Amino acid sequence: MSVENEMxxxxxxxxxxxxxxxxxxxxxxxxxxxxxxxxESHFHITIRAEDLSxxxxxxxxxxxxxxxxxxxxxxxxxxxxxxxx
Numbered sequence: 655m656s657v658e659n660e661m662x663x664x665x666x667x668x669x670x671x672x673x674x675x676x677x678x679x680x681x682x683x684x685x686x687x688x689x690x691x692x693x694e695s696h697f698h699i700t701i702r703a704e705d706l707s708x709x710x711x712x713x714x715x716x717x718x719x720x721x722x723x724x725x726x727x728x729x730x731x732x733x734x735x736x737x738x739x
Contacts, residue, residue, distance in 0.1 A: 657694040657729055661722060668721035669703035673738055698734035706737050 655663075658676050665674055679696040699718065706714050714737045719727055727733070 657726065658697070660726055661697065661699065664722055664726065665699070665701065665718070668717075669701065669705050671701050671703040673700065673702035675700040679732075679734075694729070695731040697730055697732070698736070700736045700738065702738035707739060711737075 658678055661676050662674065665671065665676075677698045677700075678694065679698055680693050682696065701718070706717060709717065715735055718735055719733075
């Protein structure tokens with residue numbers, strides 16, 4: 655399963671978000687540090703979920719990383735996050 659699909663599956667299961675957009679930005683970083691050539695190294699997640707509402711930015715990032723799990727996070731070089739209220 656692709657990294658993007660696995661992210662979608664895990665975040666949907668953890669948060670039942672009303673908005674979930676996962677953008678693969680890997681092509682914009684081709685040849686740069688962290689590009690492993692897989693085409694799945696840089697992502698940006700936009701999410702709106704009741705469970706994340708009212709949390710600090712750090713708490714939101716920790717919750718998303720926990721939902722993704724360490725083995726999936728380790729496969730990604732860069733992960734941007736926008737949480738919509």
